Amino acid sequence: MKRIAVMTSGGDAAGMNPALRAVVRSAIDAGVEIFGIRRGFAGLCEGDFVEMSAHSVSGILQRGGTILRTFRHPQFDRREVRDAAAEVFHRAGFDGLIIIGGDGSFRGGHCIDAEWNVPVIGVPGTIDNDIPGTDYSIGYDTALNIAVDAVDKIRDTATSHGRIFVVEVMGRNSGMLAVATGLCCGAEEVLVPEAPFDYDEIVRDIEQGYNRGKQHAIIIVAEGATSAHTATEQIRTRTTKEVRMVVLGHIQRGGDPSAFDRILATRLGHAAVERLLDGARGVMVGLKANEVTLTPLKKDRNKARQAVEYMLGLHHCTR
């Protein structure tokens, strides 16, 4: 392999920059030309490519976001869009592609690998930590720490006023970030898309907590389960306690990557180049039990659900 490309795609995640840095420098170290594709699949379709040097990734190890920028490009699901992009890609003479992103991006990567006969390696980068084949995705640790820090602060004011707080965290398709936040903060309740919930039961549990002497109640809601607004309205009709809500939103996606994410990103970015040059293709590099592993880009989504269910069980037993 003489010339490869790398892109970041889907929702950005703190740690994408260090992953990019590791990919670029590892490729150069191996004597391979490396190009960045700007704005994910949109830039791929438009031929928005830039040659990367060791210097072009200087000073980004500690920076959030992604210097290549990113984009959601659902048009790539269409075969005719992919066929046109294939021509642009082949014209640039790339022998392989590394995609730093989430499951949606890997679906596109799987199509490229299969339809264009181009080896593709995925690097898991999403705050959702919902990708089977890795214990952690890049950006999750940073986002989790942001959410935990916010809820710890909310707890102070909740206790002072004796209030119930509903806190909405990100996760359209996955409750992992929500349940991990709940676990870290000792939240009274966690609502996730993977499990049913009942407002009567939730309020009964909370009232019992107050009767035992609790001074507050924190309910963490994954955005994919329901909105904080709806949960707050439902709870208000069932209790005389004061209820307030906070939506953490995109704050969870920004900020400097944690030390954990910097190391994870560097390990996986380096492994992606190494494995691509070794002949691997159609796979994602991940970290399982502290070992770098490979999993097919096309995966069984059930595993992600089971991981959330396990965490939910842990939260129920320890809250």
Ligand code: F6P
């Ligand atoms: O996939 C990461 C994520 O942050 C999800 O948690 C969230 O549901 C989604 O992206 C939000 O995407 P956007 O920034 O495009 O609204």
